[in-house]
Amino acid sequence: MEQRHLGRTGLRVSRIGLGTLTWGRDTDEHDAAEQLKAFWEVGGTLVDTADVYGGGEAEYLLGQLVAGLVPRHDLVIATKAGSVADPYRRFNGSRGHLLAALDASLARLGTDYVDLWQVHAFDPMTPLDETLQALDIAVSSGRARYAGVSNFCGWQLAKAATWQLASPGVRTRLASTQMEYSLLQRGVEREVLPAALDLGVGLLPSSPLGRGVLTGKYRAGTPADSRGASELLAPFVEPYLDDPASRIVHAVATAADGLATTALQVALAWVRDRPGVVAPIIGARNAQQLTEALSVETLSLPDEICQALDDVSAPVHRYPDQDWSTL
Numbered sequence: 001m002e003q004r005h006l007g008r009t010g011l012r013v014s015r016i017g018l019g020t021l022t023w024g025r026d027t028d029e030h031d032a033a034e035q036l037k038a039f040w041e042v043g044g045t046l047v048d049t050a051d052v053y054g055g056g057e058a059e060y061l062l063g064q065l066v067a068g069l070v071p072r073h074d075l076v077i078a079t080k081a082g083s084v085a086d087p088y089r090r091f092n093g094s095r096g097h098l099l100a101a102l103d104a105s106l107a108r109l110g111t112d113y114v115d116l117w118q119v120h121a122f123d124p125m126t127p128l129d130e131t132l133q134a135l136d137i138a139v140s141s142g143r144a145r146y147a148g149v150s151n152f153c154g155w156q157l158a159k160a161a162t163w164q165l166a167s168p169g170v171r172t173r174l175a176s177t178q179m180e181y182s183l184l185q186r187g188v189e190r191e192v193l194p195a196a197l198d199l200g201v202g203l204l205p206s207s208p209l210g211r212g213v214l215t216g217k218y219r220a221g222t223p224a225d226s227r228g229a230s231e232l233l234a235p236f237v238e239p240y241l242d243d244p245a246s247r248i249v250h251a252v253a254t255a256a257d258g259l260a261t262t263a264l265q266v267a268l269a270w271v272r273d274r275p276g277v278v279a280p281i282i283g284a285r286n287a288q289q290l291t292e293a294l295s296v297e298t299l300s301l302p303d304e305i306c307q308a309l310d311d312v313s314a315p316v317h318r319y320p321d322q323d324w325s326t327l
Helices: 029-041 053-068 095-109 128-140 154-166 192-199 234-240 243-259 263-272 287-298 303-313
Strands: 003-005 012-014 017-019 046-048 076-081 114-119 144-150 174-180 202-206
Touching (some): 029 053, 029 287, 053 076, 095 114, 095 128, 114 128, 114 174, 128 144, 144 154, 154 174, 154 192, 174 192, 243 263, 243 303, 263 287, 263 303
Parallel strands (some): 017 046, 046 076, 076 114, 114 144, 174 202
Antiparallel strands (some): 003 012
16 A cells, blocks of 8 residues: 655555544454454555543553554554543543543553644633644654644634744644545645645645445435444434535445446545545445455546546635635
8 A cells, every 4th residue: 555654754654544532432352353453464555533532441442453453663653642421521532531541542552652643622711832742752852753733723823833833942843633534624724725735744644435325325214233223322423414415425336336436436536545544444345345445546537537526516715714805
């Protein structure tokens, strides 16, 4: 698999990442092992997890598999911290919480460092410089090799990345930002992506298949074994089952028919090759689904197909997003 630099750093990662959101919850040890082995065998390196996935079970399961299945040095392990199970405070970006969460992640993963450590979301209740100081401490102590953020809007990302570049002392440059990005969700193009490109921060798209909707599996209804049929995940899928989304899904299916490939591969190739994107994160239910996604390595979309998909899914950019010269 082709490797790409993560932002303006020396770290190289596979241009498709393996997500573990369902590990330890819906994906058991056997299926997780099959996924990790299939990913590793085709040259995949970036494995993304978080301290809250499966209540910590995803990290623990990954640690067990790395210990007995895949060499640690062959993987780029990325995890996240900052999400908390508190109805009054969803995110905790305090230095104390983040560093304690990192130590707990390392224990579950069975390693003394992670390759990429990410703040899971912006915490408005903690000064941003305190949150960023936790990243500096993690890297300077050797517990993390690189640092990034996740779910930061445009001004939050720009402020954080600029602070790390401009403040005095030894600061850790932000390597990445992880955000939802797909043909069904192009909101990052308004401000987040321009900021990331300008500041040398690599984009790691989550849900690159539109929460599974872009595969076309929901065109004839909701499959019984799908996320849309799950009591827990149905609300996650439902926003992408409206009429505008259906038009985009139809366009992806039409492109797939014309290229003699699958809708999954077309949607994934589109986001993989967008400017600023480093590696979409794929979360599969089983190894068969993952293998289909990984076969996108050989697919490059023709320019006319990319343009057609751009047109049908184009978000509305108005003042003050990017260009307001037409006012």
